[in-house]
Amino acid sequence: MREMTRHNLSEAYAGESQAHMRYQIFADVAEKEGKPNIARLFRAISYAELVHATNHYKTLGEVGNTVENLEKAIEGETFEVEEMYPAYNAVAELQEESGAKKSIHYAIEAEKIHAKLYTEAKEAALKGEDIKISKVYICPVCGYTSVDVLPEKCPVCGVPGEKFVAF
Amino acid sequence: MREMTRHNLSEAYAGESQAHMRYQIFADVAEKEGKPNIARLFRAISYAELVHATNHYKTLGEVGNTVENLEKAIEGETFEVEEMYPAYNAVAELQEESGAKKSIHYAIEAEKIHAKLYTEAKEAALKGEDIKISKVYICPVCGYTSVDVLPEKCPVCGVPGEKFVAF
Ligand code: FEO
Ligand code: FEO
Numbered sequence: 484m485r486e487m488t489r490h491n492l493s494e495a496y497a498g499e500s501q502a503h504m505r506y507q508i509f510a511d512v513a514e515k516e517g518k519p520n521i522a523r524l525f526r527a528i529s530y531a532e533l534v535h536a537t538n539h540y541k542t543l544g545e546v547g548n549t550v551e552n553l554e555k556a557i558e559g560e561t562f563e564v565e566e567m568y569p570a571y572n573a574v575a576e577l578q579e580e581s582g583a584k585k586s587i588h589y590a591i592e593a594e595k596i597h598a599k600l601y602t603e604a605k606e607a608a609l610k611g612e613d614i615k616i617s618k619v620y621i622c623p624v625c626g627y628t629s630v631d632v633l634p635e636k637c638p639v640c641g642v643p644g645e646k647f648v649a650f
Numbered sequence: 651m652r653e654m655t656r657h658n659l660s661e662a663y664a665g666e667s668q669a670h671m672r673y674q675i676f677a678d679v680a681e682k683e684g685k686p687n688i689a690r691l692f693r694a695i696s697y698a699e700l701v702h703a704t705n706h707y708k709t710l711g712e713v714g715n716t717v718e719n720l721e722k723a724i725e726g727e728t729f730e731v732e733e734m735y736p737a738y739n740a741v742a743e744l745q746e747e748s749g750a751k752k753s754i755h756y757a758i759e760a761e762k763i764h765a766k767l768y769t770e771a772k773e774a775a776l777k778g779e780d781i782k783i784s785k786v787y788i789c790p791v792c793g794y795t796s797v798d799v800l801p802e803k804c805p806v807c808g809v810p811g812e813k814f815v816a817f
Contacts, residue, residue, distance in 0.1 A: 485745040491738040492750050495757070497664055498734070500671040502726060504663075504703045505712075509719040516716050518780040521771050524797075525723075527786030527817035528764050531793035535757040536671045538792075542753040545672075549683050552676040556692075559669060567665070571658040578652040583659055586709045590662070590702040597695050604688050613685040619694035625705075626698035630691075650694035 484543070492539050499536035503529050553605040560598035564591060589625035592639045596628045620647040651710070659706050666703035670696050720772040727765035731758060756792035759806045763795045787814040 484492075510525035540546065547555070568591040575583040607614045620629045625640040633644045651659075677692035707713065714722070735758040742750040774781045787796045792807040800811050 484747060484750065487741050488738075488745050488747040488750045491741055492753065495734070495738060495754070496671075497668055498726075498730070499757070500667040501664055502723075504667040504670065504700065505707065505726075506723065507700070508704055508707060508713055509716070509723065512713060512719060513716045518716060518775065520781045520783050521716060521720075521775060523786055523817050524767060524771055524781065524783065525719075527788055528767070528795060530815060530817065531760050531764070531788045531795050533671065533674070534788065534790060534793035535753075535760065537675055538753040538756055540672065540675060542749045546675055546679060549676070549680045549685055549688055552679060552692075553688075556669075556673065556676065556695075559665075559672075563665070567662070571655075571662060574654050574658055578655050580651060580655040582709045583651070583655045586659065586702075586705045587662070589705060590666070593698050593702065597698070600691060600695070604691055608685065608688060614687045614691065616687050616691065619690055621694055621698050621701065623701060626701035628695060628698050648697060650690050650697065 496539040499532045503532035550608045553601050556601045560594050563594045593626040619650045659710050663706040666699045670699035717775045720768050723768045727761050730761045760793040786817045
């Protein structure tokens with residue numbers, strides 16, 4: 484693909500991904516305001532944006548096999564853990580932005596675990612195997628990630644284990 | 651919030667939204683390769699990235715009430731319809747990139763409908779009301795969006811109506 488088209492489609496992928504996310508957040512607000520049909524509209528259109536983002540991403544040729552996809556995932560998580568979030572945290576510290584510091588802290592603690600889990604998955608995938616896990620539990624407040632063990636409370640943000648979402 | 655922290659958190663929101671999207675695409679690939687537990691890991695971590703993106707977005711103070719959220723949504727859709735996708739399409743035409751043209755065409759046709767539906771929703775919300783709809787149908791191939799009417803086939807991409815996803 485020519486470079487300018489590639490650049491544009493990458494931007495469109497970024498924009499659609501953010502719209503997909505934003506509309507889910509807006510759906511929850513509409514739900515709480517007692518407007519379930521506006522919430523329904525936001526959720527449906529959020530899914531349409533997922534379709535657009537997926538089309539752009541596939542057209543970019545970014546989807547590989549599982550080993551390649553895990554390599555890309557590990558690269559992204561490692562960048563976040565080793566570079567991006569530490570840099571953002573340093574600026575938030577300097578500017579005494581406590582809300583941002585908390586949001587960054589929650590993310591980086593989970594990303595360390597993601598990098599490790601994806602690395603283990605890649606080792607299995609390289610041998611043509613699946614991983615041997617039965618459940619993944621995610622904290623709905625901070626994104627803390629636990630495989631096969633539901634913690635009594637979240638070790639990062641303290642939320643009770645019963646609030647965790649199971650996959 | 652200070653400007654550099656705001657800039658960084660916005661970038662983090664963009665990054666987490668794209669990771670959330672990418673991991674869903676990668677989960678489908680793992681599923682098709684017969685690796686359901688790697689798919690499970692991708693889906694769970696995709697949700698963790700939704701938690702991070704949501705935390706960043708709320709910390710940025712970007713979430714308003716439903717009228718404000720609809721205004722933001724209309725602004726985004728209108729930009730895509732009137733500026734972004736036409737510009738990207740012109741470059742894809744120039745560079746004869748047929749895959750990109752198709753992915754852009756699918757998106758812009760749906761975004762026109764989104765702008766209209768959000769505008770109607772804003773009129774209701776301004777009166778403190780919900781909208782009167784019962785179902786929203788989304789084409790899983792192109793994102794075409796239809797309220798209360800399941801088309802026999804998608805008018806944009808031709809997929810049979812029975813494949814549509816209902817919300
Ligand atoms: Fe936000 O990367 Fe697990
Ligand atoms: Fe991709 O905006 Fe409906």
